Amino acid sequence: MMGKRRIRFVLLACIALVGSSWAQEIDAIDEARIDAATRAAFPRASADWLSRFKADQTLEACSRYRDAPPAETTRTIAAQESATIQYPPDGKLIGDWKRGEQIAQSGYGLRFTDYPSTRENGGNCYACHQLTKEEVSYGTIGPSLVDYGKIRRFSEPDTKAAYEKIYNSHATFPCSPMPRFGTNGVLTMEQIKDIVALMMSPESPVNRP
Amino acid sequence: MKNVRQSLCAAILASAFAGSVYAQQSDGGTIERALETYRSMMKSDPWSNPGMLDVDRGETLWKTAAGPNNVSLEGCDLGLGPGKVDGAFAELPRYFADVDRVMDVEARLLWCMVKLQGFDRLKLLTRPHPSAGMPVRDLGAIATYVAYRSNGRSFAATFSHPKEKEMLALGEALFFRRSGPMDFACSTCHGDSGKRIRLQPLPFFSKPEEARRIVGEWPAYRVSTTHVMTMQHRIYDCFWQMRLPEVELGSEVSVALISYLVKQAEGGEINVPGMKR
Numbered sequence: 157m158m159g160k161r162r163i164r165f166v167l168l169a170c171i172a173l174v175g176s177s178w179a180q181e182i183d184a185i186d187e188a189r190i191d192a193a194t195r196a197a198f199p200r201a202s203a204d205w206l207s208r209f210k211a212d213q214t215l216e217a218c219s220r221y222r223d224a225p226p227a228e229t230t231r232t233i234a235a236q237e238s239a240t241i242q243y244p245p246d247g248k249l250i251g252d253w254k255r256g257e258q259i260a261q262s263g264y265g266l267r268f269t270d271y272p273s274t275r276e277n278g279g280n281c282y283a284c285h286q287l288t289k290e291e292v293s294y295g296t297i298g299p300s301l302v303d304y305g306k307i308r309r310f311s312e313p314d315t316k317a318a319y320e321k322i323y324n325s326h327a328t329f330p331c332s333p334m335p336r337f338g339t340n341g342v343l344t345m346e347q348i349k350d351i352v353a354l355m356m357s358p359e360s361p362v363n364r365p
Numbered sequence: 366m367k368n369v370r371q372s373l374c375a376a377i378l379a380s381a382f383a384g385s386v387y388a389q390q391s392d393g394g395t396i397e398r399a400l401e402t403y404r405s406m407m408k409s410d411p412w413s414n415p416g417m418l419d420v421d422r423g424e425t426l427w428k429t430a431a432g433p434n435n436v437s438l439e440g441c442d443l444g445l446g447p448g449k450v451d452g453a454f455a456e457l458p459r460y461f462a463d464v465d466r467v468m469d470v471e472a473r474l475l476w477c478m479v480k481l482q483g484f485d486r487l488k489l490l491t492r493p494h495p496s497a498g499m500p501v502r503d504l505g506a507i508a509t510y511v512a513y514r515s516n517g518r519s520f521a522a523t524f525s526h527p528k529e530k531e532m533l534a535l536g537e538a539l540f541f542r543r544s545g546p547m548d549f550a551c552s553t554c555h556g557d558s559g560k561r562i563r564l565q566p567l568p569f570f571s572k573p574e575e576a577r578r579i580v581g582e583w584p585a586y587r588v589s590t591t592h593v594m595t596m597q598h599r600i601y602d603c604f605w606q607m608r609l610p611e612v613e614l615g616s617e618v619s620v621a622l623i624s625y626l627v628k629q630a631e632g633g634e635i636n637v638p639g640m641k642r
Binding site: 182183184185189190193194196197198199200201205206208209210211215218219222223266267268269282283284293294295296297333335336340341342 | 531534541548553559562564605606608611616618619621625
Protein backbone atom coordinates (compact mmCIF):
# COMPACT_ATOMS: atom_id res chain seq x y z
CA MET A 157 0.00 0.00 0.00
CA MET A 158 1.15 3.46 -0.80
CA GLY A 159 1.70 5.61 2.29
CA LYS A 160 0.34 9.16 2.50
CA ARG A 161 3.84 10.54 2.48
CA ARG A 162 4.71 8.60 -0.65
CA ILE A 163 1.62 9.91 -2.44
CA ARG A 164 2.54 13.44 -1.47
CA PHE A 165 6.06 12.89 -2.76
CA VAL A 166 4.77 11.58 -6.09
CA LEU A 167 2.40 14.54 -6.36
CA LEU A 168 5.18 17.01 -5.69
CA ALA A 169 7.41 15.27 -8.20
CA CYS A 170 4.65 15.50 -10.80
CA ILE A 171 4.17 19.20 -10.13
CA ALA A 172 7.91 19.75 -10.40
CA LEU A 173 8.00 17.83 -13.68
CA VAL A 174 5.15 19.79 -15.18
CA GLY A 175 6.76 22.99 -13.98
CA SER A 176 10.09 22.13 -15.56
CA SER A 177 8.55 21.19 -18.90
CA TRP A 178 7.02 24.66 -18.96
CA ALA A 179 10.25 26.30 -17.96
CA GLN A 180 12.39 24.59 -20.63
CA GLU A 181 15.62 26.30 -19.62
CA ILE A 182 13.90 29.65 -19.96
CA ASP A 183 14.63 32.18 -17.22
CA ALA A 184 12.06 34.18 -15.31
CA ILE A 185 11.65 37.84 -16.18
CA ASP A 186 10.92 40.95 -14.20
CA GLU A 187 7.36 42.33 -14.35
CA ALA A 188 8.63 45.87 -14.89
CA ARG A 189 10.60 44.67 -17.90
CA ILE A 190 7.47 43.12 -19.41
CA ASP A 191 5.50 46.33 -18.86
CA ALA A 192 8.21 48.47 -20.45
CA ALA A 193 8.42 46.19 -23.50
CA THR A 194 4.64 46.24 -23.82
CA ARG A 195 4.41 50.05 -23.68
CA ALA A 196 7.11 50.33 -26.35
CA ALA A 197 5.48 47.77 -28.65
CA PHE A 198 2.23 49.70 -29.04
CA PRO A 199 3.45 53.24 -29.74
CA ARG A 200 0.22 54.29 -31.42
CA ALA A 201 -2.13 52.99 -28.77
CA SER A 202 -4.03 55.56 -26.68
CA ALA A 203 -3.92 55.41 -22.88
CA ASP A 204 -7.37 53.89 -23.03
CA TRP A 205 -6.18 51.04 -25.24
CA LEU A 206 -3.00 50.54 -23.22
CA SER A 207 -5.13 50.10 -20.11
CA ARG A 208 -6.30 46.81 -21.64
CA PHE A 209 -2.92 45.35 -20.68
CA LYS A 210 -3.46 46.12 -17.02
CA ALA A 211 -4.22 42.84 -15.30
CA ASP A 212 -6.43 42.70 -12.23
CA GLN A 213 -5.60 40.42 -9.29
CA THR A 214 -7.34 37.44 -10.86
CA LEU A 215 -5.60 37.66 -14.23
CA GLU A 216 -2.30 38.28 -12.54
CA ALA A 217 -2.71 35.07 -10.52
CA CYS A 218 -3.89 33.09 -13.55
CA SER A 219 -0.90 34.27 -15.61
CA ARG A 220 1.50 33.53 -12.76
CA TYR A 221 0.16 30.02 -12.16
CA ARG A 222 -0.42 29.26 -15.84
CA ASP A 223 -4.14 28.89 -15.17
CA ALA A 224 -3.61 26.23 -12.52
CA PRO A 225 -3.57 28.18 -9.23
CA PRO A 226 -3.11 26.52 -5.84
CA ALA A 227 -6.24 25.71 -3.81
CA GLU A 228 -6.24 28.82 -1.66
CA THR A 229 -5.84 31.16 -4.61
CA THR A 230 -8.58 29.25 -6.41
CA ARG A 231 -10.98 29.94 -3.53
CA THR A 232 -10.01 33.61 -3.40
CA ILE A 233 -10.57 34.05 -7.12
CA ALA A 234 -13.96 32.32 -6.99
CA ALA A 235 -15.11 34.52 -4.11
CA GLN A 236 -13.85 37.76 -5.66
CA GLU A 237 -15.29 37.05 -9.08
CA SER A 238 -18.64 35.85 -7.70
CA ALA A 239 -19.00 39.19 -5.98
CA THR A 240 -18.93 41.00 -9.35
CA ILE A 241 -21.95 39.18 -10.78
CA GLN A 242 -25.05 41.34 -11.16
CA TYR A 243 -28.49 39.86 -11.60
CA PRO A 244 -31.54 41.24 -13.39
CA PRO A 245 -33.69 43.15 -10.87
CA ASP A 246 -36.78 41.16 -11.85
CA GLY A 247 -34.95 37.86 -11.31
CA LYS A 248 -35.75 36.62 -14.84
CA LEU A 249 -32.62 34.96 -16.23
CA ILE A 250 -34.03 33.61 -19.50
CA GLY A 251 -34.25 35.94 -22.51
CA ASP A 252 -34.83 35.20 -26.19
CA TRP A 253 -32.99 32.14 -27.55
CA LYS A 254 -33.21 33.42 -31.16
CA ARG A 255 -31.26 36.51 -30.21
CA GLY A 256 -29.00 34.28 -28.16
CA GLU A 257 -28.17 32.25 -31.26
CA GLN A 258 -27.22 35.45 -33.13
CA ILE A 259 -24.98 36.55 -30.26
CA ALA A 260 -23.42 33.08 -30.14
CA GLN A 261 -22.61 33.32 -33.87
CA SER A 262 -21.11 36.82 -33.81
CA GLY A 263 -17.47 37.55 -33.07
CA TYR A 264 -17.92 41.25 -33.58
CA GLY A 265 -16.68 43.83 -31.14
CA LEU A 266 -13.74 45.39 -29.29
CA ARG A 267 -11.13 44.63 -31.99
CA PHE A 268 -9.23 47.66 -33.24
CA THR A 269 -11.10 47.44 -36.54
CA ASP A 270 -14.48 47.52 -34.74
CA TYR A 271 -14.45 51.27 -34.05
CA PRO A 272 -16.64 53.25 -34.33
CA SER A 273 -18.88 50.40 -33.33
CA THR A 274 -21.60 49.55 -35.84
CA ARG A 275 -23.48 46.84 -33.96
CA GLU A 276 -23.62 45.11 -30.61
CA ASN A 277 -20.75 42.92 -29.45
CA GLY A 278 -20.98 39.21 -30.07
CA GLY A 279 -20.24 36.41 -27.65
CA ASN A 280 -18.62 34.22 -30.32
CA CYS A 281 -19.67 31.11 -28.38
CA TYR A 282 -19.31 28.88 -31.46
CA ALA A 283 -15.63 29.76 -31.72
CA CYS A 284 -15.06 27.42 -28.77
CA HIS A 285 -18.30 25.47 -28.12
CA GLN A 286 -20.68 23.23 -29.96
CA LEU A 287 -24.23 24.44 -29.25
CA THR A 288 -26.97 23.58 -31.77
CA LYS A 289 -26.72 20.42 -33.84
CA GLU A 290 -27.40 22.49 -36.96
CA GLU A 291 -24.21 24.52 -36.64
CA VAL A 292 -21.35 22.26 -37.67
CA SER A 293 -18.65 24.93 -37.65
CA TYR A 294 -17.82 25.01 -33.97
CA GLY A 295 -14.63 25.05 -31.92
CA THR A 296 -13.48 22.63 -29.26
CA ILE A 297 -11.59 24.74 -26.71
CA GLY A 298 -14.68 24.57 -24.50
CA PRO A 299 -16.96 21.57 -23.91
CA SER A 300 -19.91 20.76 -26.17
CA LEU A 301 -23.11 22.37 -24.93
CA VAL A 302 -25.49 20.25 -27.02
CA ASP A 303 -28.59 19.35 -24.97
CA TYR A 304 -27.26 21.53 -22.16
CA GLY A 305 -30.68 22.36 -20.72
CA LYS A 306 -32.21 19.00 -21.44
CA ILE A 307 -29.48 17.15 -19.58
CA ARG A 308 -30.13 19.45 -16.61
CA ARG A 309 -33.92 19.05 -16.85
CA PHE A 310 -34.18 22.82 -17.37
CA SER A 311 -33.78 23.27 -13.63
CA GLU A 312 -33.75 26.67 -11.98
CA PRO A 313 -30.44 26.23 -10.12
CA ASP A 314 -28.76 25.17 -13.37
CA THR A 315 -30.24 28.18 -15.16
CA LYS A 316 -28.72 30.42 -12.51
CA ALA A 317 -25.42 28.55 -12.76
CA ALA A 318 -25.39 29.02 -16.55
CA TYR A 319 -26.04 32.75 -16.14
CA GLU A 320 -23.19 32.99 -13.67
CA LYS A 321 -20.78 31.03 -15.86
CA ILE A 322 -21.39 33.40 -18.76
CA TYR A 323 -21.38 36.53 -16.61
CA ASN A 324 -18.12 35.53 -14.94
CA SER A 325 -16.68 32.09 -15.69
CA HIS A 326 -14.00 32.46 -13.00
CA ALA A 327 -16.64 32.49 -10.27
CA THR A 328 -17.29 28.82 -11.09
CA PHE A 329 -13.99 27.81 -12.71
CA PRO A 330 -11.15 30.04 -11.50
CA CYS A 331 -8.68 30.75 -14.34
CA SER A 332 -11.13 29.44 -16.92
CA PRO A 333 -10.03 30.32 -20.47
CA MET A 334 -13.51 31.77 -21.08
CA PRO A 335 -13.96 35.55 -21.05
CA ARG A 336 -15.77 37.19 -18.13
CA PHE A 337 -18.46 38.47 -20.46
CA GLY A 338 -20.57 40.35 -17.90
CA THR A 339 -17.90 41.58 -15.52
CA ASN A 340 -15.66 42.79 -18.35
CA GLY A 341 -18.55 44.54 -20.10
CA VAL A 342 -18.25 42.50 -23.28
CA LEU A 343 -21.93 41.56 -23.22
CA THR A 344 -24.91 43.28 -21.58
CA MET A 345 -27.12 41.62 -19.03
CA GLU A 346 -29.86 41.31 -21.66
CA GLN A 347 -27.47 39.57 -24.06
CA ILE A 348 -26.38 37.15 -21.36
CA LYS A 349 -30.03 36.31 -20.68
CA ASP A 350 -30.47 35.62 -24.39
CA ILE A 351 -27.56 33.16 -24.35
CA VAL A 352 -28.96 31.54 -21.21
CA ALA A 353 -32.19 31.09 -23.17
CA LEU A 354 -30.27 29.44 -25.99
CA MET A 355 -28.79 26.98 -23.50
CA MET A 356 -31.75 26.46 -21.18
CA SER A 357 -35.03 26.87 -23.15
CA PRO A 358 -36.81 23.65 -24.13
CA GLU A 359 -37.66 25.31 -27.49
CA SER A 360 -34.01 26.20 -28.21
CA PRO A 361 -32.32 24.17 -30.98
CA VAL A 362 -29.60 23.39 -28.41
CA ASN A 363 -32.15 21.16 -26.66
CA ARG A 364 -34.31 19.99 -29.55
CA PRO A 365 -33.67 16.52 -30.99
CA MET B 366 1.42 38.04 -66.37
CA LYS B 367 2.38 37.46 -62.77
CA ASN B 368 -0.92 38.93 -61.65
CA VAL B 369 -2.86 36.72 -64.00
CA ARG B 370 -1.02 33.69 -62.75
CA GLN B 371 -1.47 34.70 -59.16
CA SER B 372 -5.20 35.27 -59.40
CA LEU B 373 -5.61 32.08 -61.39
CA CYS B 374 -3.80 30.09 -58.72
CA ALA B 375 -5.84 31.79 -56.03
CA ALA B 376 -9.09 31.09 -57.81
CA ILE B 377 -8.29 27.41 -58.28
CA LEU B 378 -7.18 27.08 -54.68
CA ALA B 379 -10.12 29.00 -53.30
CA SER B 380 -12.61 26.87 -55.16
CA ALA B 381 -10.82 23.68 -54.16
CA PHE B 382 -10.91 24.73 -50.52
CA ALA B 383 -14.44 26.07 -50.67
CA GLY B 384 -15.55 22.75 -52.12
CA SER B 385 -13.85 20.66 -49.51
CA VAL B 386 -15.01 22.91 -46.67
CA TYR B 387 -18.58 22.79 -47.92
CA ALA B 388 -18.64 19.06 -48.32
CA GLN B 389 -16.84 18.24 -45.10
CA GLN B 390 -17.87 20.94 -42.69
CA SER B 391 -18.61 18.46 -40.00
CA ASP B 392 -15.07 17.20 -39.87
CA GLY B 393 -12.16 19.57 -39.31
CA GLY B 394 -9.78 16.64 -39.71
CA THR B 395 -10.92 16.06 -43.28
CA ILE B 396 -10.08 19.65 -44.15
CA GLU B 397 -6.66 19.22 -42.64
CA ARG B 398 -6.16 16.04 -44.70
CA ALA B 399 -7.24 17.90 -47.85
CA LEU B 400 -4.74 20.61 -47.02
CA GLU B 401 -2.09 17.98 -46.44
CA THR B 402 -2.78 16.51 -49.88
CA TYR B 403 -2.50 19.97 -51.34
CA ARG B 404 0.76 20.61 -49.54
CA SER B 405 2.27 17.38 -50.81
CA MET B 406 1.18 18.28 -54.36
CA MET B 407 2.89 21.61 -53.81
CA LYS B 408 6.10 19.91 -52.76
CA SER B 409 6.20 18.01 -56.03
CA ASP B 410 5.87 21.31 -57.90
CA PRO B 411 6.92 24.18 -55.64
CA TRP B 412 6.12 26.73 -58.34
CA SER B 413 2.43 26.00 -57.97
CA ASN B 414 2.53 27.90 -54.65
CA PRO B 415 1.52 31.53 -55.34
CA GLY B 416 3.79 32.54 -52.45
CA MET B 417 6.74 31.72 -54.71
CA LEU B 418 5.95 34.86 -56.68
CA ASP B 419 6.78 36.86 -53.58
CA VAL B 420 9.97 34.88 -53.03
CA ASP B 421 10.87 35.95 -56.55
CA ARG B 422 9.84 39.52 -55.94
CA GLY B 423 11.76 39.53 -52.66
CA GLU B 424 14.92 38.38 -54.39
CA THR B 425 14.68 41.19 -56.93
CA LEU B 426 14.03 43.72 -54.16
CA TRP B 427 16.98 42.42 -52.15
CA LYS B 428 19.34 42.81 -55.12
CA THR B 429 18.06 46.07 -56.57
CA ALA B 430 19.34 49.48 -55.50
CA ALA B 431 16.52 51.41 -53.83
CA GLY B 432 15.66 54.13 -51.32
CA PRO B 433 17.09 57.63 -50.91
CA ASN B 434 20.59 56.14 -50.67
CA ASN B 435 20.05 54.10 -53.83
CA VAL B 436 21.77 50.95 -52.60
CA SER B 437 20.69 47.33 -52.59
CA LEU B 438 20.29 45.26 -49.44
CA GLU B 439 23.34 43.21 -50.31
CA GLY B 440 25.20 45.18 -47.65
CA CYS B 441 22.69 44.02 -45.06
CA ASP B 442 24.08 41.67 -42.43
CA LEU B 443 21.48 39.10 -41.43
CA GLY B 444 23.87 37.55 -38.95
CA LEU B 445 26.24 35.63 -41.22
CA GLY B 446 27.93 38.69 -42.75
CA PRO B 447 26.82 41.39 -45.22
CA GLY B 448 24.84 40.01 -48.15
CA LYS B 449 24.91 36.42 -46.87
CA VAL B 450 21.38 35.08 -47.21
CA ASP B 451 21.73 31.30 -47.37
CA GLY B 452 21.02 29.80 -43.97
CA ALA B 453 20.68 33.18 -42.24
CA PHE B 454 16.99 32.75 -41.41
CA ALA B 455 17.64 29.41 -39.69
CA GLU B 456 19.74 31.19 -37.05
CA LEU B 457 17.31 34.03 -36.36
CA PRO B 458 16.25 35.63 -34.07
CA ARG B 459 19.70 36.59 -32.85
CA TYR B 460 21.58 39.37 -31.08
CA PHE B 461 23.05 42.04 -33.35
CA ALA B 462 25.90 43.97 -31.76
CA ASP B 463 25.48 46.97 -34.10
CA VAL B 464 22.05 47.74 -32.63
CA ASP B 465 22.59 46.00 -29.29
CA ARG B 466 19.32 44.12 -29.54
CA VAL B 467 17.78 40.85 -30.64
CA MET B 468 16.06 40.85 -34.03
CA ASP B 469 14.03 38.48 -36.12
CA VAL B 470 14.24 38.58 -39.92
CA GLU B 471 11.67 41.35 -40.30
CA ALA B 472 13.06 43.58 -37.55
CA ARG B 473 16.50 43.19 -39.13
CA LEU B 474 15.27 43.97 -42.64
CA LEU B 475 13.43 47.02 -41.33
CA TRP B 476 16.66 48.22 -39.76
CA CYS B 477 18.65 47.60 -42.97
CA MET B 478 16.08 49.38 -45.12
CA VAL B 479 16.25 52.41 -42.83
CA LYS B 480 19.98 52.40 -42.09
CA LEU B 481 21.40 51.35 -45.46
CA GLN B 482 18.77 52.39 -47.97
CA GLY B 483 17.57 55.48 -46.11
CA PHE B 484 13.86 54.65 -46.10
CA ASP B 485 11.65 56.48 -43.62
CA ARG B 486 11.14 54.19 -40.64
CA LEU B 487 7.75 55.63 -39.78
CA LYS B 488 6.51 55.12 -43.31
CA LEU B 489 7.61 51.49 -43.27
CA LEU B 490 5.80 51.03 -39.98
CA THR B 491 2.54 52.60 -41.13
CA ARG B 492 0.17 49.90 -42.33
CA PRO B 493 3.05 47.44 -42.71
CA HIS B 494 0.80 44.46 -43.42
CA PRO B 495 -1.41 43.91 -46.48
CA SER B 496 -5.18 43.84 -46.23
CA ALA B 497 -7.01 40.89 -47.78
CA GLY B 498 -6.50 40.64 -51.53
CA MET B 499 -3.41 42.87 -51.51
CA PRO B 500 0.09 41.45 -51.98
CA VAL B 501 2.53 41.31 -49.07
CA ARG B 502 4.52 44.54 -48.78
CA ASP B 503 8.12 44.80 -49.96
CA LEU B 504 9.62 44.12 -46.54
CA GLY B 505 7.48 40.99 -46.21
CA ALA B 506 8.40 39.80 -49.70
CA ILE B 507 12.09 40.21 -48.88
CA ALA B 508 11.57 38.35 -45.59
CA THR B 509 9.88 35.54 -47.50
CA TYR B 510 12.83 35.36 -49.89
CA VAL B 511 15.32 35.30 -47.01
CA ALA B 512 13.35 32.56 -45.21
CA TYR B 513 13.09 30.55 -48.43
CA ARG B 514 16.86 30.51 -48.69
CA SER B 515 16.94 28.48 -45.46
CA ASN B 516 14.58 25.81 -46.79
CA GLY B 517 15.63 22.31 -45.80
CA ARG B 518 17.60 23.60 -42.81
CA SER B 519 16.54 23.32 -39.18
CA PHE B 520 15.78 26.09 -36.73
CA ALA B 521 19.08 26.60 -34.98
CA ALA B 522 18.93 29.94 -33.15
CA THR B 523 21.17 29.45 -30.11
CA PHE B 524 19.71 31.95 -27.62
CA SER B 525 23.08 31.94 -25.89
CA HIS B 526 23.77 35.69 -25.63
CA PRO B 527 22.35 37.23 -22.41
CA LYS B 528 20.05 39.47 -24.47
CA GLU B 529 18.82 36.47 -26.46
CA LYS B 530 18.10 34.66 -23.20
CA GLU B 531 16.26 37.68 -21.92
CA MET B 532 14.19 37.88 -25.11
CA LEU B 533 13.23 34.23 -24.75
CA ALA B 534 12.18 34.80 -21.15
CA LEU B 535 10.12 37.81 -22.22
CA GLY B 536 8.48 35.79 -24.97
CA GLU B 537 7.58 32.96 -22.67
CA ALA B 538 6.10 35.29 -20.07
CA LEU B 539 4.08 37.11 -22.75
CA PHE B 540 2.84 33.83 -24.21
CA PHE B 541 1.10 32.94 -20.94
CA ARG B 542 0.12 36.49 -19.91
CA ARG B 543 -3.61 37.09 -19.94
CA SER B 544 -4.97 40.54 -20.75
CA GLY B 545 -7.54 42.55 -22.65
CA PRO B 546 -11.33 42.60 -22.27
CA MET B 547 -11.49 38.90 -23.22
CA ASP B 548 -8.78 37.86 -20.72
CA PHE B 549 -6.92 36.04 -23.47
CA ALA B 550 -3.30 34.87 -23.55
CA CYS B 551 -1.58 33.17 -26.48
CA SER B 552 -1.90 30.00 -24.44
CA THR B 553 -5.70 30.35 -24.31
CA CYS B 554 -5.82 29.10 -27.90
CA HIS B 555 -2.41 27.47 -28.22
CA GLY B 556 -2.11 25.73 -24.86
CA ASP B 557 -3.34 22.24 -25.67
CA SER B 558 -3.28 19.65 -28.44
CA GLY B 559 -6.13 18.87 -30.80
CA LYS B 560 -8.21 22.01 -30.19
CA ARG B 561 -9.75 24.22 -32.81
CA ILE B 562 -11.55 27.55 -33.23
CA ARG B 563 -14.63 26.94 -35.35
CA LEU B 564 -13.06 24.48 -37.83
CA GLN B 565 -9.53 25.85 -37.68
CA PRO B 566 -7.09 23.50 -35.90
CA LEU B 567 -4.81 25.23 -33.39
CA PRO B 568 -1.19 24.28 -32.84
CA PHE B 569 -0.04 23.70 -29.24
CA PHE B 570 3.16 25.71 -29.34
CA SER B 571 4.64 24.58 -26.05
CA LYS B 572 4.84 21.04 -27.45
CA PRO B 573 7.97 20.84 -29.60
CA GLU B 574 6.56 18.28 -32.09
CA GLU B 575 3.70 20.63 -32.95
CA ALA B 576 5.80 23.78 -32.89
CA ARG B 577 8.35 22.19 -35.25
CA ARG B 578 5.65 21.22 -37.70
CA ILE B 579 3.95 24.63 -37.77
CA VAL B 580 6.59 27.34 -37.22
CA GLY B 581 8.66 26.14 -40.19
CA GLU B 582 5.75 26.97 -42.53
CA TRP B 583 5.94 30.73 -41.94
CA PRO B 584 5.93 33.05 -43.89
CA ALA B 585 2.97 31.32 -45.52
CA TYR B 586 0.60 31.91 -48.41
CA ARG B 587 -2.95 32.31 -47.13
CA VAL B 588 -5.64 31.16 -49.49
CA SER B 589 -8.41 33.07 -47.70
CA THR B 590 -6.65 36.42 -48.08
CA THR B 591 -4.66 35.57 -51.26
CA HIS B 592 -1.36 36.88 -49.97
CA VAL B 593 1.75 35.86 -48.15
CA MET B 594 1.51 36.49 -44.45
CA THR B 595 4.72 36.92 -42.46
CA MET B 596 5.21 35.85 -38.85
CA GLN B 597 5.11 39.49 -37.66
CA HIS B 598 1.79 39.85 -39.48
CA ARG B 599 0.50 36.63 -37.97
CA ILE B 600 1.25 37.85 -34.47
CA TYR B 601 -0.30 41.25 -35.25
CA ASP B 602 -3.46 39.37 -36.23
CA CYS B 603 -3.45 37.41 -32.95
CA PHE B 604 -3.31 40.68 -31.00
CA TRP B 605 -6.25 41.95 -33.07
CA GLN B 606 -8.25 38.86 -32.22
CA MET B 607 -7.26 39.23 -28.56
CA ARG B 608 -8.83 42.72 -28.59
CA LEU B 609 -5.44 44.33 -27.96
CA PRO B 610 -3.95 47.28 -29.88
CA GLU B 611 -1.81 47.14 -33.02
CA VAL B 612 1.57 45.68 -32.22
CA GLU B 613 4.44 47.40 -34.01
CA LEU B 614 6.36 45.39 -36.58
CA GLY B 615 9.76 44.46 -35.18
CA SER B 616 8.88 45.49 -31.61
CA GLU B 617 10.43 43.67 -28.68
CA VAL B 618 7.07 42.08 -27.91
CA SER B 619 6.69 40.50 -31.34
CA VAL B 620 10.37 39.52 -31.56
CA ALA B 621 10.11 37.98 -28.08
CA LEU B 622 7.06 35.92 -29.05
CA ILE B 623 8.77 34.80 -32.26
CA SER B 624 11.83 33.86 -30.19
CA TYR B 625 9.64 31.71 -27.95
CA LEU B 626 8.03 30.00 -30.95
CA VAL B 627 11.36 29.41 -32.68
CA LYS B 628 12.83 27.99 -29.47
CA GLN B 629 9.93 25.55 -29.20
CA ALA B 630 10.44 24.64 -32.87
CA GLU B 631 14.19 24.10 -32.43
CA GLY B 632 15.40 21.41 -34.82
CA GLY B 633 12.27 21.65 -36.97
CA GLU B 634 12.70 21.92 -40.70
CA ILE B 635 12.11 25.20 -42.52
CA ASN B 636 9.89 24.83 -45.56
CA VAL B 637 8.48 28.15 -46.77
CA PRO B 638 6.31 29.64 -48.02
CA GLY B 639 3.82 27.36 -46.28
CA MET B 640 0.21 27.11 -47.40
CA LYS B 641 -2.60 28.09 -45.08
CA ARG B 642 -6.38 28.25 -45.11
